[in-house]
Structure formats: structure tokens, C-alpha cells
Amino acid sequence: MDRDNMDQKKRRLAVRNIFLKREISILGAAVLLFFGLSLATPHFLRIDNLLLVARQISILAIIAIGMTFLFIAREIDLSVGSMYGFLVVVLAFLISRTTLDPWVAMGVVIIAGASLGLLNGLLTTLFGMPSFIVTLGMLSILRGSSLLLTGGWPIIIRTSEDHSFLNFTAGYAGGVVPTQIFWMISLMLIGGFFLGKTRFGAHVYATGGNEEAARLSGIPVKRVKTVCFMITGALCGIAAALLLGQVRSGFPLTGAGFELDIIAAVVIGGTPLFGGRGSILGTLLGASITGMITNGLVLLGASAYFEPVAKGSIIIIAVLINTLTRRKYA
Amino acid sequence: MKMEKEKAVATVASKAAELPLLELRGISKTFGHVQALKGVDCCIYPGEVVGLVGDNGAGKSTLMKIIAGVYKPDAGTIWVDGSLVTIRTPLDAMALGIAIVYQNLALVDQRDVVANIFLGRELVRGLVLDNDRMLKESAQVLQELGIEIPSLSAEVGILSGGQRQAIAITRAMHHGERKRLVIMDEPVAALGVNESRKVLRLIKHLKGQGCTLIVISHNMEHVFSVADRIMVLRRGRLVGVRHRAETTTIDIVRLIVGAEHL
Numbered sequence: 001m002d003r004d005n006m007d008q009k010k011r012r013l014a015v016r017n018i019f020l021k022r023e024i025s026i027l028g029a030a031v032l033l034f035f036g037l038s039l040a041t042p043h044f045l046r047i048d049n050l051l052l053v054a055r056q057i058s059i060l061a062i063i064a065i066g067m068t069f070l071f072i073a074r075e076i077d078l079s080v081g082s083m084y085g086f087l088v089v090v091l092a093f094l095i096s097r098t099t100l101d102p103w104v105a106m107g108v109v110i111i112a113g114a115s116l117g118l119l120n121g122l123l124t125t126l127f128g129m130p131s132f133i134v135t136l137g138m139l140s141i142l143r144g145s146s147l148l149l150t151g152g153w154p155i156i157i158r159t160s161e162d163h164s165f166l167n168f169t170a171g172y173a174g175g176v177v178p179t180q181i182f183w184m185i186s187l188m189l190i191g192g193f194f195l196g197k198t199r200f201g202a203h204v205y206a207t208g209g210n211e212e213a214a215r216l217s218g219i220p221v222k223r224v225k226t227v228c229f230m231i232t233g234a235l236c237g238i239a240a241a242l243l244l245g246q247v248r249s250g251f252p253l254t255g256a257g258f259e260l261d262i263i264a265a266v267v268i269g270g271t272p273l274f275g276g277r278g279s280i281l282g283t284l285l286g287a288s289i290t291g292m293i294t295n296g297l298v299l300l301g302a303s304a305y306f307e308p309v310a311k312g313s314i315i316i317i318a319v320l321i322n323t324l325t326r327r328k329y330a
Numbered sequence: 331m332k333m334e335k336e337k338a339v340a341t342v343a344s345k346a347a348e349l350p351l352l353e354l355r356g357i358s359k360t361f362g363h364v365q366a367l368k369g370v371d372c373c374i375y376p377g378e379v380v381g382l383v384g385d386n387g388a389g390k391s392t393l394m395k396i397i398a399g400v401y402k403p404d405a406g407t408i409w410v411d412g413s414l415v416t417i418r419t420p421l422d423a424m425a426l427g428i429a430i431v432y433q434n435l436a437l438v439d440q441r442d443v444v445a446n447i448f449l450g451r452e453l454v455r456g457l458v459l460d461n462d463r464m465l466k467e468s469a470q471v472l473q474e475l476g477i478e479i480p481s482l483s484a485e486v487g488i489l490s491g492g493q494r495q496a497i498a499i500t501r502a503m504h505h506g507e508r509k510r511l512v513i514m515d516e517p518v519a520a521l522g523v524n525e526s527r528k529v530l531r532l533i534k535h536l537k538g539q540g541c542t543l544i545v546i547s548h549n550m551e552h553v554f555s556v557a558d559r560i561m562v563l564r565r566g567r568l569v570g571v572r573h574r575a576e577t578t579t580i581d582i583v584r585l586i587v588g589a590e591h592l
Contacts, residue, residue: 197459202445206445206450275440
């Protein structure tokens with residue numbers, strides 16, 4: 001009698017677990033979108049278009065890795081767009097106005113990004129300020145800093161064409177595959193590993209799921225959150241280097257509004273704002289979906305002004321679906 | 331009746347000769363204007379179950395949190411196995427073999443059973459989480475304690491109150507080496523009759539295994555069903571310690587509210 005009960009419960013929980021593998025439903029959405037676009041326009045499935053989409057997704061996805069960590073830890077970083085823009089400008093400055101080798105300069109910028117993340121983290125955890133407010137302030141500070149540093153003008157780098165820096169950040173492997181994709185895949189694998197398979201990752205989930213419980217169990221929640229901010233900052237630095245390799249100039253308004261795209265990718269990928277849940281794979285799918293939407297709108301000849309309307313609608317629909325499916329099984 | 335009395339007297343005598351597992355001397359704690367604890371002295375002996383009772387605000391949770399390292403006492407000392415110790419953080423308490431199950435259970439609802447049992451002390455193989463070992467050990471401990479959870483990969487948020495309580499207790503019991511002392515803050519307060527019975531049975535099982543337990547409860551029936559001794563706090567002071575066999579519910583209630591009110 002009790003055993004029947006147990007089997008029944010086991011079965012129900014197994015089914016629930018599959019449905020709650022939100023990655024499956026988001027993968028489904030991504031696949032649907034892919035097929036939809038392939039049917040809607042012949043230009044979508046062209047190799048050069050698909051590689052272009054992948055390239056566009058890469059930079060977004062890299063920063064979104066950090067944002068995924070933060071969301072799971074129940075924090076947010078609104079300054080990522082400005083930080084990314086600021087770091088692009090700083091890197092351009094270092095390469096063009098100093099004698100630093102571009103790779104060394106990239107290292108400096110990654111450390112700078114991690115330091116800015118450290119600042120965000122300390123302000124949030126040591127003083128108990130909401131990360132929303134801290135990073136909102138940083139958003140403005142860093143945007144202003146970019147403009148101050150450049151005087152409003154782009155900083156052009158004049159690295160020689162065959163320099164390894166340009167090749168490895170924005171070149172094409174085998175002449176075909178953009179190197180940015182490899183950066184994205186490697187960083188996603190590393191991020192996914194740390195999040196899913198290490199003790200640190202388990203602590204990130206615990207901190208976001210129930211901070212009090214985590215703290216009482218001896219988890220250093222302040223440190224965990226701060227590290228997540230630092231990871232995000234460092235990833236902004238890497239993304240900045242990839243962009244600079246591609247466009248060869250540091251434009252002070254780079255990344256303006258980018259934070260919304262990054263947040264969209266993370267939430268569409270199934271990571272809620274409430275902490276305790278999420279995955280890098282989900283974020284990859286979310287970034288793919290937003291990338292395909294942008295690409296699709298261009299290919300279909302939609303007005304450029306329609307893009308934010310589409311993106312905003314997708315975010316709301318995606319989160320709505322997530323919220324409703326969760327509630328059904330609660 | 332006479333045999334019980336003799337047994338109780340004998341227990342008192344033998345307890346006096348035994349070294350206390352935990353001894354508190356002069357523990358005081360103030361929060362702002364409120365003095366939550368005023369010079370509490372008590373001993374907990376190995377293998378016994380002590381019921382800690384008192385009205386709301388008497389200082390029960392505060393006293394337990396001091397032992398568990400969540401709060402630091404403003405005055406007084408703590409002794410474990412006869413040696414003076416300082417407990418500054420929950421980790422210090424854990425290192426001493428003291429585990430506490432909080433009233434709100436301190437579980438992470440979004441994580442599964444195994445993750446919650448190993449919360450904060452996940453097993454690793456090098457850099458990687460050792461999920462297989464954690465799963466195996468969790469299943470083992472749950473079985474030893476006689477707890478039935480349909481699936482260990484279920485999120486604890488969807489489990490029943492009794493199951494969640496059982497998981498919280500399992501976590502406390504399984505912190506590495508043998509636990510010296512387990513404190514339970516209102517373990518059955520939020521549970522229905524059936525689930526309460528299961529948890530009380532678990533407590534008796536733990537007692538049978540020789541664990542030392544402190545159980546905070548405001549339910550006299552439950553306290554009397556599991557406790558060997560009962561300690562009563564009133565307004566931050568320890569106003570009475572009784573052996574269960576030598577006392578009655580009325581006696582305890584009198585101590586809780588102050589005899590003048592009855």
C-alpha cells in the first residue's frame with residue numbers, strides 16, 4: 001500500500017522534472033524559431049548569414065554568462081553595457097596611445113573589468129545596498145567616464161593587419177568560422193562547468209535560493225556574490241577585446257542599452273530574477289533566440305524601430321510562460 | 331510509581347558524577363533595550379533529551395542560537411566536555427559537533443534533497459562535485475533514520491512539511507563525524523498530527539542511537555513524550571529544571587507563567 005503510493009509519487013516527480021527541465025522547452029522555442037525563419041526567408045539558412053548571427057550572438061552571450069551567475073545568486077548588474085563600452089574605450093586607448101602589446105593591454109582590461117566588478121560586489125555586500133541601485137549608479141558613472149576619456153570621439157587603433165590580436169579576436173578560423181564563436185563556446189563551457197559542477201556553483205545556487213539558509217550553513221554569501229560580480233566584469237573585458245578586434249575603434253557610446261539585451265537573453269533562457277535557478281545552456285539558447293529575432297527582422301525587411309518592440313514582447317511572453325508553467329506544478 | 335521515583339533519584343545521582351557534554355555558565359545576551367538572557371547556568375549530559383520550554387520571548391531561541399554560533403553572548407562561558415570553548419560562528423559550532431535545526435528549517439527550496447543535506451559542505455573530488463557519493467550517503471542516512479522520500483532528486487520545495495523537517499534533521503545529523511549535540515527549534519510546530527508523530531518517532535530513534543538532543547517546544551504533550559529532563563526559561567532566566575518522571579504538566583506550566591498566576 002505504501003509502496004504503491006511511493007511509485008505513484010516517483011512517477012509524478014519524474015514527469016515534473018522533465019517539464020521543469022526548462023532548457024527543453026526553450027530549446028523547443030529556439031528550434032521552432034529557426035524553422036520558422038528558414039521558411040519565412042531563403043536568406044536565413046545561408047551559411048554566411050548563419051555565421052553572422054553566430055558572431056553577433058557571441059559577444060552578447062559572453063557577457064550573459066556573468067549575468068547568469070548573478071541572477072542565480074539573486075543579484076543584478078545593470079552596468080554591464082556601460083562597463084563593456086568603457087572597457088572598449090580603455091583598451092583602444094591603451095593600444096593606440098601606449099606602447100603596450102595588444103594582448104597585454106587585453107589582460108589589463110580584463111583585470112580592470114574584474115576590479116570594477118569587485119567594486120560593484122563590495123558596495124552591494126559590505127553596505128547592504130541593493131545591487132540594482134549600485135549598478136544603476138555605475139551605469140552612469142562608466143558611461144560618463146567613457147565620454148570623458150575620449151572627449152566624445154572614437155579612438156582608432158592602428159594595429160598591423162597581421163597582428164595575432166586582430167586574428168584571434170575577430171578573425172576567421174579556416175577562413176570561414178568566426179573566432180568569436182570559439183571564444184563564446186569555450187567561455188560557456190568553462191562557465192557552465194564552474195556553475196554546474198563545482199562547489200562554488202552549488203554555493204551560487206544556494207545563495208540565490210535562500211541566502212539566510214546558505215549563510216547559516218556556513219556558505220560565505222558575501223564572497224560568493226562578489227565573485228559573481230567580478231566574473232561579470234572580467235567577461236565584459238573579454239567581450240570588449242573581441243569587439244575592438246572587429247571594429248578597430250573605441251566608440252564611447254558602445255554598449256548603450258546593451259544591458260537590456262543581456263538581461264533578455266538570460267531571462268528568455270529560463271533564469272528567473274528570483275535566484276536559485278538557471279543555467280548557462282539556457283542563456284545560450286536565450287541569446288540564440290534574441291540573435292535570431294534581430295537577424296530575422298532585418299532579413300524580413302522590418303523597420304529598425306520594430307526591433308525593440310519585438311524584443312520587449314518576447315521578454316514578457318517568455319517570462320510569462322515560465323511563471324505559468326512553474327505555478328502549475330507548485 | 332515508587333520504582334520510577336527511585337530510578338529518577340538514581341539518575342540524578344549518576345548524572346552528577348557524569349561530565350556534562352555541554353555546560354553554560356552565566357550566559358547573558360542583550361538586544362538593544364531588551365535583555366533576552368540573564369545569567370543562564372545549565373548542563374546537558376551525554377545521551378539525554380532535554381526539553382526546553384518557555385513562553386514566547388522567554389529566550390529559548392536566543393539561547394540555542396548562542397550555542398549554535400549565530401549569536402555571541404554578552405557575558406558567560408560555554409564548556410564542551412569540560413573544556414572552555416569560544417563559539418564565534420556557525421562553523422565553530424559545527425566543528426564542535428553541535429548541529430541545530432532551525433524553526434524555519436533553513437532549506438533551499440529550489441535545490442534537491444541531496445543538495446540540501448550537503449548544504450555548505452558539498453563533497454568534492456578535486457574540483458568537481460562528487461554527486462554519486464553525496465547521493466549514496468544521503469540515501470544511506472535517510473534509510474538509517476527510517477525516513478521515506480520518494481525521490482532524492484526532487485526539489486525540497488514540493489515536499490510535505492514532515493518530509494522537509496526530516497531532511498533538515500538529516501542534514502543536522504550528517505555533518506561529517508558523529509554529532510555530539512543536536513538542537514531542534516520547534517520541530518513539530520507547523521505539522522499536522524500524522525507528520526508530528528513521524529517526526530517524534532524520528533526523535534526517539536535518534537535518542538535510541540545515543541544522540542544528545544535539546545528540543546524546544548511549546549507543546550507539553552510532545553515534550554513529555556520525548557524528554558528526559560525539562561528546562562524552563564522565563565523572561566531570560568532559567569527558572570526550573572525537572573526530571574520528566576518527577577514532574578507534571580501543571581508543574582511545568584506553573585514555572586512557565588510564574589506560579590503566582592495560577
